Amino acid sequence: MNARIANEGDFPAVFPMLRQSRLRQQQLDPTLYQPHPDAERRFLRCVGEVGGDPRSILVVAEEQGRIVGFVYAVVERDLPIYLCEEFAVIREWWVEPSSRRRGAGRALIDLVVAEMVAVGVCQLRVRTAAGDADARSLLGRCGFREGTFEMVKELRP
Numbered sequence: 001m002n003a004r005i006a007n008e009g010d011f012p013a014v015f016p017m018l019r020q021s022r023l024r025q026q027q028l029d030p031t032l033y034q035p036h037p038d039a040e041r042r043f044l045r046c047v048g049e050v051g052g053d054p055r056s057i058l059v060v061a062e063e064q065g066r067i068v069g070f071v072y073a074v075v076e077r078d079l080p081i082y083l084c085e086e087f088a089v090i091r092e093w094w095v096e097p098s099s100r101r102r103g104a105g106r107a108l109i110d111l112v113v114a115e116m117v118a119v120g121v122c123q124l125r126v127r128t129a130a131g132d133a134d135a136r137s138l139l140g141r142c143g144f145r146e147g148t149f150e151m152v153k154e155l156r157p
Contacts, residue, residue: 003111006058019040036133088123
C-alpha cells in the first residue's frame with residue numbers, strides 16, 4: 001500500500017469514492033449528510049481554493065497502481081482563547097471496501113500526520129458520523145482519541 005499527495009489527474013478516481021463516502025454517511029444520518037446536487041463540482045472548487053495553502057492536503061492511497069482511498073484535510077483556526085489556535089481537520093476520507101483492513105487507511109492517516117507536522121500544525125481532528133463504529137475503530141488504532149461529541153438540531157425557518 002502506497003500513500004502519496006494527490007494531483008489533478010487523480011480527481012476522476014477520487015470522485016466515485018467521494019460519492020460512496022457521502023452515500024455511507026447519508027445512510028448513517030440522512031439529514032446531516034445530505035449532499036448538494038452539485039457536490040462534485042463544489043468539492044473540486046474547494047480543493048482548488050485550498051490548494052494554494054500548502055498546509056491543506058489531498059492524499060490518495062494506491063494499491064498495484066490503482067487509487068483505493070483518499071483523505072482531504074484542511075487547516076482551520078480555533079478561538080484564540082485556546083493554546084492550540086490552529087489545527088488540521090480531515091474533511092473527507094474513504095477507503096474502498098475491498099482495500100479495508102489492509103493498511104490503506106493507516107497509510108493515508110500517517111501521510112497526513114507527517115505532512116501536517118512538517119508544516120507546524122500541532123493537532124489533527126476528524127469528524128465521523130455517530131454510527132460509524134468502523135471509522136472510530138480505525139482512528140483509535142491510529143492514535144486518535146475522543147475529543148468532543150457534536151450534536152445537531154435541525155432548524156426549520
